[in-house]
Amino acid sequence: MEREVRTLSAAGLECRSADDARVIRGYAAKFDVLSENLGGFREKIAPGAFDGVLADDVRALINHDPNLIIGRTAAGTARIGVDDAGLWYEVDLPDTNAARDLSESISRGDVSQSSFAFTVASGGQDWTEDDEGRVIRTITKMQRLYDVSPVTYPAYPDATVGVRALDQYRERKTEEQRQKDAQEAARRVREKRANQARLERIKTQAI
Numbered sequence: 001m002e003r004e005v006r007t008l009s010a011a012g013l014e015c016r017s018a019d020d021a022r023v024i025r026g027y028a029a030k031f032d033v034l035s036e037n038l039g040g041f042r043e044k045i046a047p048g049a050f051d052g053v054l055a056d057d058v059r060a061l062i063n064h065d066p067n068l069i070i071g072r073t074a075a076g077t078a079r080i081g082v083d084d085a086g087l088w089y090e091v092d093l094p095d096t097n098a099a100r101d102l103s104e105s106i107s108r109g110d111v112s113q114s115s116f117a118f119t120v121a122s123g124g125q126d127w128t129e130d131d132e133g134r135v136i137r138t139i140t141k142m143q144r145l146y147d148v149s150p151v152t153y154p155a156y157p158d159a160t161v162g163v164r165a166l167d168q169y170r171e172r173k174t175e176e177q178r179q180k181d182a183q184e185a186a187r188r189v190r191e192k193r194a195n196q197a198r199l200e201r202i203k204t205q206a207i
Helices: 097-108 160-206
Strands: 004-008 014-018 021-030 042-045 059-062 065-072 078-082 086-092 113-120 125-129 135-139 142-151
Touching: 014 097, 021 097, 021 113, 021 142, 065 078, 065 086, 065 097, 078 142
Parallel strands: 042 135, 059 142
Antiparallel strands: 004 113, 014 021, 021 086, 059 065, 078 086, 113 142, 125 135
């Protein structure tokens, strides 16, 4: 699977001081919360979806820019985990210009959103339709968690990979329907032949 990026608008991103250091904390993802329309489908993340990736070497970046790294789980400068709400992250900000600017922007409320980059595991997604015919993608298992990022201005979520998966889901549904139609047509043919044979037997017995 290819890498996807999702943004959480109401991340509750905050910055606080601890022992003369700046620490930011927020949620990169929330469980069982439907996204907005991602190009023909909406999406939610099931509890447990991150269980297999919490030990990954995850970077904390600004706007997913690898040149603006502010923490890393392998170095102990970033921490991630899950609770009942979702995937949280916490970063000890470095003493760099970019991190100082980010801290000020978060404190002012100019930066308030978070995002994460991931890939979905094989078989780690379910597709359904609700009562209104809207397609819902539920992510049940991640293959890899690459980074978590405070983001300045997410114009739209990167849903390209999800749209391709939606197309595959629709193709599969079309094929399943085609097979059902073919099976129903074959059943009707068998039923018609059986009725004709029964009528022939009745006619023969009547002679």
